[in-house]
Amino acid sequence: MDFAHQLRVLRKSKQISLRELSKRLRYDRAYLSRVENGASPSDELIKATATFFRVSERKLRLAAGKFPKDILNILSHYPTEAASILRESLGVYHANGDLFSGPVETNGYVPRHAQRDDNKFLNRILQGDCLHVLSQLPAASVDFIVTSPPYADNRRGTYEGVPPERYVAWFLPITQQLKRVLKPRGSFVLNIKERVVNGERHTYVLDLILRMRAQGWRWVEEYIWHKKNCYPGYWPNRFRDAWERCLHFSLQKEFRMFQDAVMVPMGDWRVSRLRNLSDTDQRRDNSRVQSGFGKRIANWLGREKAYPTNVLHMATECANRGHSATFPVALPEWFLKLFTKSGDVVLDPFMGSGTTAVACVRNGRHFVGIEINPTYRKLAEDRINIARTQLPTDPHRHATLTLQPQKI
Numbered sequence: 207m208d209f210a211h212q213l214r215v216l217r218k219s220k221q222i223s224l225r226e227l228s229k230r231l232r233y234d235r236a237y238l239s240r241v242e243n244g245a246s247p248s249d250e251l252i253k254a255t256a257t258f259f260r261v262s263e264r265k266l267r268l269a270a271g272k273f274p275k276d277i278l279n280i281l282s283h284y285p286t287e288a289a290s291i292l293r294e295s296l297g298v299y300h301a302n303g304d305l306f307s308g309p310v311e312t313n314g315y316v317p318r319h320a321q322r323d324d325n326k327f328l329n330r331i332l333q334g335d336c337l338h339v340l341s342q343l344p345a346a347s348v349d350f351i352v353t354s355p356p357y358a359d360n361r362r363g364t365y366e367g368v369p370p371e372r373y374v375a376w377f378l379p380i381t382q383q384l385k386r387v388l389k390p391r392g393s394f395v396l397n398i399k400e401r402v403v404n405g406e407r408h409t410y411v412l413d414l415i416l417r418m419r420a421q422g423w424r425w426v427e428e429y430i431w432h433k434k435n436c437y438p439g440y441w442p443n444r445f446r447d448a449w450e451r452c453l454h455f456s457l458q459k460e461f462r463m464f465q466d467a468v469m470v471p472m473g474d475w476r477v478s479r480l481r482n483l484s485d486t487d488q489r490r491d492n493s494r495v496q497s498g499f500g501k502r503i504a505n506w507l508g509r510e511k512a513y514p515t516n517v518l519h520m521a522t523e524c525a526n527r528g529h530s531a532t533f534p535v536a537l538p539e540w541f542l543k544l545f546t547k548s549g550d551v552v553l554d555p556f557m558g559s560g561t562t563a564v565a566c567v568r569n570g571r572h573f574v575g576i577e578i579n580p581t582y583r584k585l586a587e588d589r590i591n592i593a594r595t596q597l598p599t600d601p602h603r604h605a606t607l608t609l610q611p612q613k614i
């Protein structure tokens with residue numbers, strides 16, 4: 207909470223008007239109003255405010271970004287270690303969430319470590335509406351986002367839904383926040399599928415893509431999650447739905463992508479196919495239908511693995527006790543291998559039963575999870591703790607943290 211905000215809260219708690227305060231503190235009312243709107247308070251005003259409201263002057267100074275000399279000393283002499291030194295020496299401020307809850311400014315100098323509050327957000331399921339919680343995450347702080355939001359009001363009765371006609375308006379402020387917290391070379395994978403309304407597919411996903419592009423996202427690719435084991439059924443005007451979209455967005459043309467991490471075995475076909483190569487196989491064979499595509503089969507000689515396609519064949523989660531819409535761990539796992547490295551930070555703003563976090567734990571990535579429903583948050587935490595106990599004991603793997611409930 208900054209000084210301006212603190213002053214407003216203090217005034218409200220004592221039910222004292224700005225006019226009255228200006229009289230009591232003997233400060234110009236216009237000046238006090240400017241301070242309440244974000245202008246930097248003088249040292250004297252901080253002192254007078256602390257005395258008048260009987261609160262800690264040191265705490266108010268911190269809120270105003272005016273650090274005591276000992277803290278300034280640490281920040282300027284030990285910028286790299288500043289965050290951990292200050293956490294230890296100022297445990298009480300940190301515990302109150304005052305010191306590291308936002309960018310720390312000291313005469314224009316912002317230490318890199320002080321900009322990110324690892325302890326508060328990292329490897330936690332933050333409970334709340336993601337729109338609100340996201341606004342508290344530092345800018346450009348996550349490497350990758352993967353999520354499966356409620357598909358409009360598909361699952362009314364198990365968790366809140368949004369009617370299809372309001373879906374885009376509901377989601378856009380969230381994607382705006384996601385844009386803010388994602389690092390410039392990061393990616394966002396959105397697992398979503400439009401529902402059927404009145405006998406036809408609604409267009410909210412297509413509308414959303416267009417509006418996100420207008421918001422500044424690049425729609426790089428659409429992966430298809432083919433649900434290998436979907437339930438049989440009959441519909442008079444369509445067949446059973448066996449796929450969902452995984453939309454890949456980025457913020458700029460160049461983004462981080464590690465294609466080798468998701469290569470697949472070539473398969474047995476190559477043994478017979480590559481045994482006797484024809485002349486055509488030795489050179490680039492352009493498509494006879496002028497499609498512009500071509501291939502040189504000989505390129506695959508001696509190779510064990512090939513790049514996959516954009517269709518992912520994965521079974522849906524059958525053992526999803528406690529949550530009605532889980533995706534399989536293999537889904538976020540595939541994408542986080544493709545778009546992140548070990549130690550990176552992965553965000554899922556609709557964490558549900560914690561599937562993305564489990565994938566992160568198993569693959570040495572940090573996660574930031576948000577979930578509105580306390581029952582699902584608890585379910586997610588239980589799954590994460592189990593996943594941690596199943597990790598092979600490797601001292602070089604990322605530190606095992608015990609989850610503590612966190613409310614925002």
Ligand SMILES: C[S@@+](CC[C@H](N)C(=O)[O-])C[C@H]1O[C@@H](n2cnc3c(N)ncnc32)[C@H](O)[C@@H]1O
Nearest residue numbers: 335336365531532533556558559561577578579
């Ligand atoms: C499709 S489910 C996600 C399932 C998840 N991928 C899993 O494997 O368990 C969507 C989740 O978003 C949560 N949710 C809905 N609205 C939310 C909001 N505004 N903020 C945070 N979570 C929300 C729901 O409670 C639900 O658990």
